[in-house]
Each structure stands twice: as C-alpha cells, then as structure tokens.
Amino acid sequence: MKKDICVIDDDEIYQKIIRKLITRAGVFEKAFFYMNAVDALEDLKNPETSLPSVILLDINMPAMDGWQFIELLQDSYPSLFSKCDIYIVTSSIAYSDKEKMEDLPGLAGFLSKPINVDKLVEIGEAVK
Template identity: 45%
Template sequence: MRRSIVVIDDDEIYKIIIGKMISNSGLFDREYLFTDSREALEFCLNEAVKPDVILLDLNMPHLDGWEFLDKIKDSCPHTYCQTEIYIVTSSIFAKDQERAKTYEGVKGFISKPITKELLEKIAFGNSIDPEN
C-alpha cells in the first residue's frame, strides 16, 4: 500500500532529512514538504488533494500546529477525519501530549527525531505509543 504524505515543519534541515528518509524508504509514492504551515493548510484544504498522512510540528511561526489542526478540522472535516495525523515535535511538555489526545484525528505523538521504524509504523497506519 503506497500513499501520500505531507510533512509540515519550519526547520529546513529537518525537512531535508525527513524528505530523504521518506524517499529512501519507498513507503510513500508522493511526498509534500512544507516549512510554511499556511501554505500546507491551503494545500491540504484543496479539493483535489487528500493526503493520507500528515506529520505536523507544533512550534511554527504564523500558524502553529494546534491552529493548523483547528483550521483543518473546522474547514474540512472530511480531510481531518480521513487523514492520519501524527504530531512530530521537539516539545517535551506532557501538556502537549495530553492536548494531542483531545484531537480525534491525531493518531500519534512522536518526539523528534523520527526513526525509520516509526516511519514504517506510520506508513502502515499503526498507532504510535507516546513514549516513542
């Protein structure tokens, strides 16, 4: 099963690394990488684009991860419900993990860096234990 993945993270270096990891894995047939969360939101709300997976950073300028989640949930509930969203962040705050659980569309909370093994779990739609 090959699918599409959207990565939203304002760190250019992380975006390059995760992009190479995704490409080399062969697990996804389409990848879309964004450092601007507003552009990513516009892309995800586009009728023609329905990403299968979103890897979302929380701490970003202009539109943070929480605002992104709220906007996609309110503006396009179909995409929100049918897309597997994983928060991938450097945040170590337990309150962020707890808040993530209040979003039914969020399938997992991952502390950076993401590993090949976690990427494989994501590709196959497995839930991610917050301890990872």
C-alpha cells in the same frame, strides 16, 4: 491504495533529513513538504487537492502553530481524522502538548524527533 505523506515543519535541517528518510522507507508514493502551516493549509483547502494519507505536523511554528492548523483544516474537512492520519511531531517535551493531544482523540499519534526509517515504515503500513 495510494499512500501520500505531507510534512509540515519550519526546520530546514529536519526537512532535509525527513526527505531522505521518507525515500529510504519506500512506503509512500508521493511526499509534500511545507515550511509553514499557512501555505500547507492554503494548498490542502483547495478543492482540487486531495488530503494526503499521512501528515507529520510540527506544533511549534511561527505564524500558525500545529494546533491552529488542525482546527482550521477541520473546518474544511469535518471528517478529517477518518480521511488522514495526523501525527504530531515535535522536539518539545512539554506536558501541555501531550495534554492538548488528548483533546483531539482522532490524532494518530505523538512522535518525538528524530523519526527513523522504521517508524516511517510502520506509519506507512498502518495507513487507513
């Protein structure tokens, strides 16, 4: 089974770190990186683009936050959560973020930054 991962996060330093960690984990064939949810949504809604196996999604981003991204992506893919494992990845410790996650039971999980190689391997091995 093909395993692709998509990282959507506006933090340049995190992007550099997660690229290296994904490579070290060695469980994903392809990785796609977006600095904002608007560009990611545009690409993922393209009928010629297939959904990745996993999305690591920051929730606190300018222009469009992670929650808005999920809502708009679900409009294009009503069975989104059965096709793609979406993990909320954040440095936020706000309880309200965890409450919002409970409203979306299809989410694969809530991860606190920083993520490590072992966690990426675990995520890759758990792909639907």
